[in-house]
Amino acid sequence: MADDKFDAIVVGAGPAGVSAALVMARAGLNVVLLERGEYPGAKNVQGAVLYTKMLDDLIPGFWKSPDSPMERHVTEQRFWILSKDAAAQAGFKSDRWAREPHNCYTIIRTNFDRWFSKKAEEAGAQLFSGVTVSDVLKKDGRVVGIKTSEGDELFADVVIACDGVNSMLAQQVGLMDEWKADEVALGVKEILEMPKEKIEDRFCLENGEGTTIEMFGDVTQGMLGYAFLYTNKESLSIGVGCKLSHYQKSRVRPYDLMEYVKKHPILRRLIAGSKTVEYSSHLIPEGGYNSMPPLYTDGFLVAGDAAQMVNAAHREGSNFAMTAGQLAGETVIEAKKAGDFSSKTLSLYRKKMESTYILKDLFDHRELENSAERHMPLVQQGPDLLCESLYDFFHVDGLPKRVGYERILDRGLKNKAVHEALWKEMNVRNIVTGLKYGLMAGKKWLGGR
Amino acid sequence: MTTELPKVNIDEKLGYLTYKADHQTHITIEKPEVCSEQCREKPCASICPAQVYRWEEAQNKVIVSFENCIECGACRMLCPFFNIKCHWPRGGFGVQYRYG
Numbered sequence: 001m002a003d004d005k006f007d008a009i010v011v012g013a014g015p016a017g018v019s020a021a022l023v024m025a026r027a028g029l030n031v032v033l034l035e036r037g038e039y040p041g042a043k044n045v046q047g048a049v050l051y052t053k054m055l056d057d058l059i060p061g062f063w064k065s066p067d068s069p070m071e072r073h074v075t076e077q078r079f080w081i082l083s084k085d086a087a088a089q090a091g092f093k094s095d096r097w098a099r100e101p102h103n104c105y106t107i108i109r110t111n112f113d114r115w116f117s118k119k120a121e122e123a124g125a126q127l128f129s130g131v132t133v134s135d136v137l138k139k140d141g142r143v144v145g146i147k148t149s150e151g152d153e154l155f156a157d158v159v160i161a162c163d164g165v166n167s168m169l170a171q172q173v174g175l176m177d178e179w180k181a182d183e184v185a186l187g188v189k190e191i192l193e194m195p196k197e198k199i200e201d202r203f204c205l206e207n208g209e210g211t212t213i214e215m216f217g218d219v220t221q222g223m224l225g226y227a228f229l230y231t232n233k234e235s236l237s238i239g240v241g242c243k244l245s246h247y248q249k250s251r252v253r254p255y256d257l258m259e260y261v262k263k264h265p266i267l268r269r270l271i272a273g274s275k276t277v278e279y280s281s282h283l284i285p286e287g288g289y290n291s292m293p294p295l296y297t298d299g300f301l302v303a304g305d306a307a308q309m310v311n312a313a314h315r316e317g318s319n320f321a322m323t324a325g326q327l328a329g330e331t332v333i334e335a336k337k338a339g340d341f342s343s344k345t346l347s348l349y350r351k352k353m354e355s356t357y358i359l360k361d362l363f364d365h366r367e368l369e370n371s372a373e374r375h376m377p378l379v380q381q382g383p384d385l386l387c388e389s390l391y392d393f394f395h396v397d398g399l400p401k402r403v404g405y406e407r408i409l410d411r412g413l414k415n416k417a418v419h420e421a422l423w424k425e426m427n428v429r430n431i432v433t434g435l436k437y438g439l440m441a442g443k444k445w446l447g448g449r
Numbered sequence: 450m451t452t453e454l455p456k457v458n459i460d461e462k463l464g465y466l467t468y469k470a471d472h473q474t475h476i477t478i479e480k481p482e483v484c485s486e487q488c489r490e491k492p493c494a495s496i497c498p499a500q501v502y503r504w505e506e507a508q509n510k511v512i513v514s515f516e517n518c519i520e521c522g523a524c525r526m527l528c529p530f531f532n533i534k535c536h537w538p539r540g541g542f543g544v545q546y547r548y549g
Contacts, residue, residue, distance in 0.1 A: 038469060038541045043520060044549045084452065109549035130541030149539045166522035168537070181526045188498050190462075191548040221452060235548075244523055247496045254498040255462055256454040263455060278548045279462040281498035281521045 006032045006156040008332050009146055010125075011133050011169055013040035013117045015318045016304025017162030019058055019325030020332075025123035027333045032154065033117065033125050034146070036132040041113030044164075045189060045282035046318060047228055047237060049074065049212060050112065051104045054319040058326060059119060063100065069115040071232040072210025073102035076203075080266070082217040083387035087266040098209060106210045106230045106237070108191075133163070136172045142298030142342070143173060157341045158332050160301045162325060165283045167306035175302060176293035182245035183287030185225055185312070188254040189239030190262075192274035196234050202270060203231055214315070217383025219261045223250055224372055224379060227261050228315075229270065236271060238262065241284055243369075254281065286312045289366035295353065296346040301328045311361050313368050320358050327352040374424060377417035385415055459500045463517055471542035474515040476501065476524070477534045484511045484532065492527050502533075519544045 008024055010017045013035035021033040037043040050070070055062055063070055075098050078091035097103050121127050135147040136159065145155035146169075161169035165184065170176050203211045210231045219227040225242030240254075240261050247254065258279075262271060285291070285308040292308045295301065303309070304321030311320065331349040335341050353359050372379055388411060392404040412418060478484060484491070484504075491511070493502035499517045502524065504510075520543055524533045537543070 036537055036540055038545055041549050042545045043543070045546065046549065048549075110546055113549070132537045132540040134536070149537070166525075178531070179526060184523075184526060186496070186498065186521065186523050218452075221454070244496075244526060247523075248492050248527060248529075251490075251492065251495045252454065253457070253495055253500075255457045255459055255500075259455040259457045260452070276462075276465060278465050278546065280466075280546055280549060281519050281523075283521050283523055 004032075004154060006030050006154065007336060008032075008158050008160060009034065009154055009156040010160045010162060011146065012036075012162035012164055012304075012306070013113060013120075013127060013129070014044055014162060014164060014304060014321065015116070016306070016309075016321035016325035016328075017160070018113070018116045018120045019322045020160050020162060020303060020329040021120040021125040021127075022058060022123050023326050023329035024332055025120060025125040028124075029333065029336060031120075031125040032156070033120060033127045034131045034133055034148075035117070035127065035129045038130050039110075039114060040117040040127070040129060041110030042129075044109045044113055045187070045280045046107075046109045047189070047230055047239065047315065048107045048109050048112075048318070049104050049230065049315060050107045051316065051319040052101050054322040056101060058322060063102065063105070067115065069111040070105040070107060072106050072205070072208055073097065074104045074106065074212055075205070075209040076211040078211065078213040080213060080215045080217075081383045081386055082215055082219055082264065082266060083384045084218050085265050086387040086391065087215075088383075088386050088390055098207070106212070106232050108232060108235075133169065136169055136300075143300040158299050158301065158335065158346070160303060160325075160328050160332070161306050162302075162304050162321070163306050165285050165305040167302065170293055170302045170306055173297060173300050175297060175300075179285070179287065179291065180245070181248055182243060183285065183291045183308070184244050185241045185284040185286045186244045186247055186254060186281065187239055187241035187284050188258045188279070188281045189237060190258065190276050190280075191232075191278040192236045192238060192271055193234065193277050194236055194271075194274040198273065199231050199234070199236070205231065208233075215261075215267075217387075219264060219267075221250065221252055221257060221260070222376075222380045223247065223252070224369070224376070229267065235277070236274060238267075238271060243286065244283070255279070284312065284317070285310050286369060288312070288369065289359075289362040292362070295350050296343055298343045298346075299341050301331065301346060301349055303328045309358060309362070311365055313365050314361075316361070323356055323358055324353065327356070375417075375421045378421045381415065381417040385411060385418075463499060463519075466519065467545045467547060468516065469542050469545060470516055471538050473539075474513065475536045475538045475543070476513050476515045476518065478511055478513060479532050479534055481510050483530050485509045488530060488532075490529065492529065493524050493533060496527055497524055
């Protein structure tokens with residue numbers, strides 16, 4: 001493959017890279033897609049939940065195809081707050097989600113990535129697996145190609161870096177420095193094999209339906225993060241992800257925590273009788289909007305995890321990657337028409353991104369992690385407080401109900417973390433903002449009458 | 450938080466994985482003396498999810514079992530002295546997830 005000149009080189013055959021390669025190949029561009037794993041997916045880890053809309057935009061009606069790699073369509077999302085021996089549970093189940101187009105699916109990433117990359121190949125992109133890109137080639141300050149770990153050089157008008165959370169490429173080009181430990185989360189995960197019937201009985205599912213559970217509290221041992229349990233066709237995905245900077249402080253071993261989650265009295269019943277078939281780990285970019293690098297430079301674009309495109313609060317990331325990959329591809333198609341791959345033309349990518357949900361969502365959630373960090377005592381003690389309160393509320397012990405209510409109030413009012421959180425938020429800015437929104441709501445309400 | 454966590458034998462977990470082994474390492478400790486002289490906490494040894502890094506008191510250095518690496522990349526940000534250089538394994542080598 002040496003000495004070739006392509007229209008575009010896409011590095012990484014994950015959701016962002018395949019999407020970019022797919023749209024460019026469809027437009028007739030000469031595209032090469034490089035993947036460092038021996039096959040697409042070999043290096044990739046995700047929960048995994050995949051949202052329908054963004055893939056449907058690229059491959060309309062994909063779920064109807066007999067070779068669709070979707071595991072289960074999600075009809076129920078549960079949200080649990082755990083103490084050491086209890087769980088406050090909330091959830092949402094909808095029959096509307098049982099109808100097509102489904103809201104989202106559970107997937108197994110290696111199956112998905114192989115299937116998805118084949119779509120790009122069918123459209124005409126050339127996929128080379130087992131190729132690690134080690135260097136970006138520059139000429140007169142602009143990116144002109146890449147060099148592989150085996151020393152091969154490939155040239156193109158544009159390089160799209162979709163090389164994931166550890167984007168060596170974006171760093172080499174100088175768009176960003178190494179991320180810091182507080183800009184990423186470390187996730188560990190296991191795949192647990194379980195017969196289909198058992199999964200469907202245990203989670204009350206029928207006709208390929210699936211459940212997802214996100215769990216907060218005790219399962220992260222005081223660190224910021226959450227655990228998850230997702231149902232696949234014949235397996236469960238269970239995992240836990242916490243901020244790397246919190247791991248640094250707590251010195252908890254991720255695999256010990258994984259085992260703790262699996263043995264939690266509320267959880268162990270759900271996974272009982274299953275068999276571990278894989279253990280995995282990956283970083284999740286969680287710096288969000290504030291950590292995003294510039295998305296382009298001369299002859300170079302970045303998309304997906306490589307550019308921090310994850311909304312951790314809504315477990316969205318692979319959908320962001322697909323939309324971003326698509327927009328990056330479309331930008332290159334227009335740059336090709338214009339015959340100009342300078343940052344001036346490629347800035348169109350940023351403009352396109354601004355008009356989508358991606359940058360809006362990332363912008364809107366940019367302070368979420370910081371505010372959680374500000375209230376770590378509450379994040380740590382809140383789950384116990386909630387579970388204890390619910391215990392007192394529901395437990396019957398022969399005492400008058402008022403005793404239980406008093407206990408609940410006492411515990412809440414005397415809790416230092418609650419005090420601290422209230423004091424921290426009692427500032428002029430928050431009071432003014434509160435009044436402002438209060439007035440706005442009042443006006444709307446009055447106006448509507 | 451003082452909960453006692455279960456102690457896991459990581460080799461058992463890594464036993465579920467398939468690797469394509471490379472003879473050459475993709476991980477280097479830039480200055481071994483920084484580990485022995487300056488780094489007290491050694492977060493790499495506790496937090497690496499594949500226990501690639503082990504502190505060997507007798508040898509007074511960090512032993513790197515690069516062949517166990519599951520390529521999360523955390524070590525680069527984890528090291529307080531940015532003393533770990535972790536590149537990708539050469540094309541096709543390293544961990545091969547079957548599920549991911």
